[in-house]
Amino acid sequence: MINKNSPIPIYYQLEEEIKKKIQNEELGPGDALPSEREFAEEYQISRMTVRQAINNMVNEGLLYRQKGRGTYVADQKFEQDLSGLTSFSEDMRKREFVPSSELISIRTLNHTPLISEKLKLTADDLVYEFKRLRLADNEPIALETIYTPVKIIGDIDEVDITKSFYQYLENKLNLTIDYGYQTIEAALGNKEEIKYLKINKGEPILLMQRTSYLKDSNETPIEFVKSAYRADKYKFNMYMKR
Amino acid sequence: MINKNSPIPIYYQLEEEIKKKIQNEELGPGDALPSEREFAEEYQISRMTVRQAINNMVNEGLLYRQKGRGTYVADQKFEQDLSGLTSFSEDMRKREFVPSSELISIRTLNHTPLISEKLKLTADDLVYEFKRLRLADNEPIALETIYTPVKIIGDIDEVDITKSFYQYLENKLNLTIDYGYQTIEAALGNKEEIKYLKINKGEPILLMQRTSYLKDSNETPIEFVKSAYRADKYKFNMYMKR
DNA sequence: TATGTATAGTGGTCTATAACATTAGACATA
DNA sequence: TATGTCTAATGTTATAGACCACTATACATA
Structure with a gap:
């Protein structure tokens, strides 16, 4: 109707x-x-x-x-566009799965060398760490860890932010992500990944790391994300022009 | 006007x-x-x-x-792929390795269902299969198999085509690749991959598949490529806009 | 039987118009 | 100095109607 x-x-x-x-x-x-x-x-x-x-x-x-x-x-095509900066939820919906996520932990951390480099932070800056399990049709697909600077995000609404980090940025904070760098590699699951993704020892996973930047003129990093995807359930699709 | x-x-x-x-x-x-x-x-x-x-x-x-x-x-397109439609050689040079490749085999095949679907071929069309080992600083990085239609490529110059397939297309045949679809997944190496990539059983690899299309108005597929990358040596990098 | 031809239905292009929401800036007000 | 308000300009959504090119089919004709 x-x-x-x-x-x-x-x-x-x-x-x-x-x-x-x-x-x-x-x-x-x-x-x-x-x-x-x-x-x-x-x-x-x-x-x-x-x-x-x-x-x-x-x-x-x-x-x-x-x-x-x-x-x-059209035929069921995973060939949907991608571009990469779509969120997990969008990505899954395009593939006609029902996406959901379970919050595993929220912590506030001091910097570590890797993270403060990625997020361009100084020694006394704090970061939030959100750890989430991503599911499609209730099956675990990815274990995702987001690092984001406390000084940009401010106090957080735990309920809202766990639903969609990107929507939280856009709607609550009026911040827009403009571009990002991403790497994809293969590995074997570690203990934590084996546990949450319900896979066996010796099974491969896809490791994705991404740093995203705000739509401002200062090249401000807004998130550093590490995700481990089940290799048997997930495949990255890309369309490339010229 | x-x-x-x-x-x-x-x-x-x-x-x-x-x-x-x-x-x-x-x-x-x-x-x-x-x-x-x-x-x-x-x-x-x-x-x-x-x-x-x-x-x-x-x-x-x-x-x-x-x-x-x-x-x-808008700003320049997706920053010209960092992994996508550049050749292996360009990619490696950017990472400051010396790229090389070893030809493993060239064959002419009848269609298989997967390949003829990807390349939009009919039952009696033939395809070339090029199998190459890709090396960086003389270490094996990827095992690459290219399928391309005989009816487009015609007779081949084995020496030239093994150096750079893309340059062969551009310079000898005056064909330009316009866009492509690519998927990346993780797996464990099979026997052939273990042998050529010199890895051990149970080690993960990155599997890339790509179909590239010509710059004409007919959406003509020109190649279907399957590549297996050593996970410990190779990582896909991408820049994404908006 | 084979070959045109008329026709109805489809998506493709284009015009002209209208009301709406958002933005930026000028301006008045507290 | 801030804060609100008005206004002009922009893109967004929506309407109704027209004609075109292409496809399939039924039907008449050679």
């Missing part, structure tokens, strides 16, 4: 409607969607609005169009 | 106009574009058409918008 009086844009509501139908398997890969004109008629909205919804989903790779024929549901 | 009678869509002509101005450096990163209303007025076209052009460029990452402020030229 679409609510025309909602502050949520109609085209966005329609996207959600269509995604639901894909999730419910009312629509499967290769199936034709109703035509744009039918959507417009059914929901009593303009065809251009329908096109805006469909355009977005085509850009996301969820649908594809054939001129003169119709619009179809 | 925009030609309204041309069969080329107006929004596309406008995109080209704006791209030209960026190329000529009339517009540089961070510069504001004329407003949508100004574009519409200047070229005597509808504002919605202007938006279609700008939308496309925003989706491509060439421009970005700020609500209530304006539309701006």
